[in-house]
Amino acid sequence: MAAKNVSLMESGAGLFQGFVTGIMDIVREANGPFEAIYRLAKPEGRKTLEKMVGVAIEDYQASVTPAKVESPKPTIPEPTIEALDVKVDKTKTLAQLVAAGKYSKGCVNCDITDKNFSMGEIPEGKELVRVRLNCYLPNHAAVIAARAALKLEPVTSIAFILTVGADKPDLQKEAPVSDIDSVLSDPGGGVRYPYLWGYGDERGLGLSWGGYGFDACVWFLALRNIQP
Numbered sequence: 001m002a003a004k005n006v007s008l009m010e011s012g013a014g015l016f017q018g019f020v021t022g023i024m025d026i027v028r029e030a031n032g033p034f035e036a037i038y039r040l041a042k043p044e045g046r047k048t049l050e051k052m053v054g055v056a057i058e059d060y061q062a063s064v065t066p067a068k069v070e071s072p073k074p075t076i077p078e079p080t081i082e083a084l085d086v087k088v089d090k091t092k093t094l095a096q097l098v099a100a101g102k103y104s105k106g107c108v109n110c111d112i113t114d115k116n117f118s119m120g121e122i123p124e125g126k127e128l129v130r131v132r133l134n135c136y137l138p139n140h141a142a143v144i145a146a147r148a149a150l151k152l153e154p155v156t157s158i159a160f161i162l163t164v165g166a167d168k169p170d171l172q173k174e175a176p177v178s179d180i181d182s183v184l185s186d187p188g189g190g191v192r193y194p195y196l197w198g199y200g201d202e203r204g205l206g207l208s209w210g211g212y213g214f215d216a217c218v219w220f221l222a223l224r225n226i227q228p
Contacts, residue, residue, distance in 0.1 A: 077134035077216075079150060084128045084221075086167045088159045094119060097162035098205065101169070107204030112158075112194060116184050120157030127226045128160050130177060130219040138213045140191065143180055143220060152222035158182035158194060160221055165196050165205060173198035175217040178208065 023037055039048075092100070094114045101108075131152060137143050144154075155161070161179040164171065171177055178195040184207060185191055192207040 079134055079146075080132040081150065081152075082130050084130055084164060084168065086128060086160075086163045088122050088157070088163045090122055090159075092159075094158065094162070097159055097166065100166035101162060101203075101205060103165070103205050104202040107202055107206075109194075109205060109207045111184060111192075111207055112205060117158045117182055117194075119159055120182070122157055122159065123223070125226055126153070126223040128155075128164075129222050129224055130164075130171075131222055132175070132217065132219050133214075134216050136213055136216055140180060140193075140210055143214060147220060147222055150222075152224050154181040155179050155221045155223060156181070161194055161196065162205075164221070165203075169203060171219070172196035172203055175219055177219045177221065178214075179221050180210070181221075 089097075094112070094117060098108060098112060129152065131147060131150065133143070133146050137146065147154075158179060161177065161182065164177060176195050176197050178193060180193045183191045183193050190209060190211075192209055195206055195208050197204050197206055
């Protein structure tokens, strides 16, 4: 037991000597008066000692506490916007525009008629674009909000998507093209909207509920001011 106490005393003495030597070296390098160190042993040096000990504790805690690793923030993909060089023929009826699409036999939804859809308006000074948001969107409202954030405007006529189907038939083979603004309301409160789809050699014009959300690959039609 006595040997252990002697060992502790020797260890403490060594620590004290190293502490004092270190302080003296710092004062000497700073060209400061040694009286500033002697003052620490007096009552008036108490507050200075408290500050020194506080800094020492903070420094120690920082050295033993593992650095916090922040999780990387999820990357939000940039949307893709492409202008579509198409011109709507205002003289054609809805049925004529559907026929011009030359869709595969039996692949046109029978509810896409003049009775269910208004031809709307074809505004001047606007161009048709398709936008792919490159992320999953859970519903209609989410698509509308994302599109509005890009300063894109709603499509004003079903004639736009019908013209795309007729003039650019290969687009829908790459990925679905949707017009979420030409809406057919359901008596139960739901809505359906026209979209162009492709599967193999088949091309179709359908109506989608959008009840399961929208995949990242879907293209949405929109209008924007003609770029100068």
